[in-house]
Amino acid sequence: MNWKRKARRGVSLLGHAVGYDSLERPDGKQIRRLWFDPPDSVAIVARTGDELVLIEEYRPRLGEQVLSCPAGRLDPGESYEQAAKRELREETGYEAEQVELLETYYPTAGMRKRRAIVYAENLSPGAQHLEPDEFIEVRTVPIEAAIDTVRAGPVCGWSLPPLLVAREAGIL
Known part of the structure; x- marks a missing residue:
């Protein structure tokens, strides 16, 4: 065409x-x-032992609490991997020793932005560094239950797609 x-x-x-x-x-x-x-963004599939680190927060546009992977926008000049480490630390307190870019894609055809999915492992716990308008609860779930757990509630682009990509990569 x-x-x-x-x-x-x-x-x-x-x-x-x-x-x-x-x-x-x-x-x-x-x-x-x-x-x-909008700016490019990153979703982080973060593993600690036999569990994944997820976040639960109220999404005003959806009007619901959503369980998802930690995620956020890239800062100017930041790589997907750098943004993943920063966002994971800010939202969950976990510091990732290793990160690996799994995938980049366009989340919708109406936005000229890319979203990356980054796998993070060898995590060290720490304190959250939330922005004033963020109210995030950190949850860990067994790896084998992660997909079913996020599917039990409202599903958004920060929850199911990163987990499915990680499963395809043999991580879950």
Whole structure:
């Protein structure tokens, strides 16, 4: 198929680029498609012994408590692995000795951002360093029960996809 981009328009909204593309479809019809460019992000599958470290927090947009992998945005100039170590330390207090990038993907087609899944192991416990608007409870679950445990509640992109990728990689 031969799509043609005719024009791109965008503005900055809360520090993120938002806009639309004017496109010509293969059948000649003109359409507009909205896009949003938030920072890239990382989800961390963190193992300590025979358990995974998960976080439980209230997600205002969903209106529910969600159990998920620790996760967050990359800071400018940060690699996925660096962000994973930082976010894991901030959200859970755990310090990872080793991290490994498992996968990067586009979480939705409407956002021009990539999400990475990073595996973290050889963890040392410590104190959380939460941001003022974060209220996170750290939970550990047996590795063999992790997928069923997150599926028992509301599932989001920070919970099931990272665990499934880790399972495919032979980690779970």
